[in-house]
Amino acid sequence: MQIEILYQDDDMVVVNKPAGVLVIPDRFNNDLPSLNRMLEAKLGQQIWVVHRLDRDTSGVICFAKNEQTHRYLSKLFEAHEVGKYYAGIVIGRVIPEEGRIEAPITEHPSAKGKMTVAKKGKLSVTDYKVAEQWSLYSLVQFQIHTGRTHQIRVHMQSIGHPIVCDELYGDGKPFLLSGIKKKFKLSDKEETERPLLSRLALHAYRLVLHKEDGTLVDVQAPIPKDMAACVNQLNKWAKS
Numbered sequence: 001m002q003i004e005i006l007y008q009d010d011d012m013v014v015v016n017k018p019a020g021v022l023v024i025p026d027r028f029n030n031d032l033p034s035l036n037r038m039l040e041a042k043l044g045q046q047i048w049v050v051h052r053l054d055r056d057t058s059g060v061i062c063f064a065k066n067e068q069t070h071r072y073l074s075k076l077f078e079a080h081e082v083g084k085y086y087a088g089i090v091i092g093r094v095i096p097e098e099g100r101i102e103a104p105i106t107e108h109p110s111a112k113g114k115m116t117v118a119k120k121g122k123l124s125v126t127d128y129k130v131a132e133q134w135s136l137y138s139l140v141q142f143q144i145h146t147g148r149t150h151q152i153r154v155h156m157q158s159i160g161h162p163i164v165c166d167e168l169y170g171d172g173k174p175f176l177l178s179g180i181k182k183k184f185k186l187s188d189k190e191e192t193e194r195p196l197l198s199r200l201a202l203h204a205y206r207l208v209l210h211k212e213d214g215t216l217v218d219v220q221a222p223i224p225k226d227m228a229a230c231v232n233q234l235n236k237w238a239k240s
Contacts, residue, residue, distance in 0.1 A: 001033070003042055006219045011069040012062055013047065014207065015039060016221040019058040019199045024049055039063060051077050054150065056165075059086070059204030060221050072212045077147060083208030086142040086152055087131070087223055089201035089230055090161040091170065094138045097130040101155040105148040114168055115150045117158045124148045126155045134234045136180065137164065152202060164201035164230075174198040175230050180237045196233060197226045 001021070007014040017023070017035055025034045040047055047063040048070035064070035076082055104121030108114040125145040132139040138161065142152050153169045156162055162170030174195035178184040186193060206220045223231070 001038065003035070003038055004221075006060065006221060007217060011066060011211065012064055012073065012217070013039065013043065014060060014062045014217070014219045017053055017058055017061045017204075019056050019224070019226075022055050023052045023061065035061070036063065050074055051082075051147065053204055054153075054200065054202070056200035057086075057202045057204060058221075058224050060207040060219050061204065062207060062209075062217075062219075069212070073209070076209060080145055080147070081209070083206065083218075084144050084147070084204065085206035085208075086144070087203050087205050087227075088140055088142065088152065088156070089164045089175075089197075089227060090138050090140055090156055091164060092136065092138065092161050093133050094128070094130050094140060094159075094161050097133070099128060101126045101128065101159065103155060103158055105151060105154050115148065115154045117154060122146070122148060124151055124155065126152060128156075132231065132235070134180075134238050137230075137234060139231055153200075165197055166200055175201070177233055180234060182237070196229050199226070201227055201230070203227060 001018060004016040005013060006016055022032060022034045024036055026032045036047060036049055047065060050062055050064055050073040053061050064073055102125050103117040104119060105115050105124040106118045106121030108116045123146060127143045129141050130138050131141050144151055153163055153166055157169040164175055175197035176193055176195055178193055203223055208218045210216055
């Protein structure tokens with residue numbers, strides 16, 4: 001698997017994480033490939049994990065190249081002094097089209113590995129803005145001001161607009177062209193329809209921070225091909 005390096009210097013490296021890849025090894029299955037190990041093999045040196053993205057989330061993620069930078073960046077993330085921006089395709093038309101979700105998040109009381117909105121949870125703040133909207137879906141941009149587990153996914157579920165293909169907080173159904181195209185027909189060569197998207201429709205498209213010496217690091221990664229294909233088809237068939 002090719003790893004796209006977006007930014008690199010003596011202290012840190014920023015890459016475009018592919019969807020479906022763990023950031024660190026699975027403690028229950030150590031043989032699964034992980035981004036930190038692949039990056040260490042590519043660079044030929046040790047790296048330190050600073051923050052994480054969900055396995056099925058793609059996009060911008062940074063790693064430290066030395067312990068001093070690791071300590072500094074970790075404190076930066078803990079203090080919420082990093083600009084973290086995402087794009088996601090969600091179910092339904094989002095109204096209002098711009099707003100802030102301030103809903104505390106905690107572990108789900110009965111579902112292991114799942115989070116939920118609850119009064120006893122930790123403060124969680126997500127800003128959102130609709131970029132494009134169709135009859136059944138919306139493309140939404142997010143900025144998260146806290147870093148709770150599954151924050152965007154939980155917050156969007158809480159207002160009735162789960163992320164497309166989210167098995168944990170939505171229906172988990174793949175994005176199919178037949179769902180938006182009238183009079184859809186399979187080609188003679190196909191027995192079943194191939195989804196345009198079958199993974200979580202969430203992408204970290206921008207990360208902004210200042211290094212310890214004051215250098216501004218502002219890195220972006222465009223929406224990946226699978227999500228872009230969905231947007232293109234939505235625009236195409238919305239006009240018909």
